[in-house]
Amino acid sequence: MxxxxxxxxxxxxxxxxxxxxxxxxxxxxxxxxxxxxxxxxxxxxxxxxxxxxxxxxxxxxxPPARVSRPEAQGLRHLAFAVTDIDEAVQDLQSKGITPEPVRIDPHTNQRFTFFADPDGLPLELYEVSR
The missing domain is CATH 3.10.180.10 (2,3-Dihydroxybiphenyl 1,2-Dioxygenase, domain 1)
Structure with a gap:
């Protein structure tokens, strides 16, 4: 396959x-x-x-609730690629969403942050090189 x-x-x-x-x-x-x-x-x-x-x-x-945090078994999160994480974070904040502080992936040196959808599903913004 x-x-x-x-x-x-x-x-x-x-x-x-x-x-x-x-x-x-x-x-x-x-x-x-x-x-x-x-x-x-x-x-x-x-x-x-x-x-x-x-x-x-x-x-x-x-629908039954699903355990999501901390680090529950199953789908961990859904990640979206962005080219400018600062701009994306600012956009979320302007819409009332407060993401976690931006971090740097120690293996790729790329920047990322997490936030949640209305049901608490963890979502990630991951900055990709331009």
Whole structure:
């Protein structure tokens, strides 16, 4: 088997409208399509960064909470690449999001920071070379 890349990441949220606004308005992901699946009482929102399909955002009635911190087993975090972390942090702060202090990866010397989505899912901004 040859894997060609990651197709998408699926996220189940507790408050669909709040998470939809966060990923669309705060992070700036573009809505590709939004579908209500009546048989599951579930919304599915497909989101993209630029032209790349990235996230499926789901709502389900009463989803169970998932342990996320500290360092729980399973998905650790979702990282987004940015070219200017200072600008990205400033943008988040202007929208009421307070990221952790920017750190430097000791192995790559790249700068990064963490923040959380409305359900506490850890998100990372990772500065990539221009």
């Amino acid at each position: 040859i894997l060609n890349g990651i197709h998408h990441i699926a996220i189940i949220c507790s408050d669909y409208e709040r998470s939809k606004a966060f990923y669309r308005d705060v992070l700036g992901l573009r809505v590709i399509r939004e579908v209500y699946r009546e048989e599951r009482d579930s919304w599915k929102l497909d989101l993209a960064i630029g032209d790349q399909y990235v996230i499926e955002l789901f709502s389900f009635p009463n």
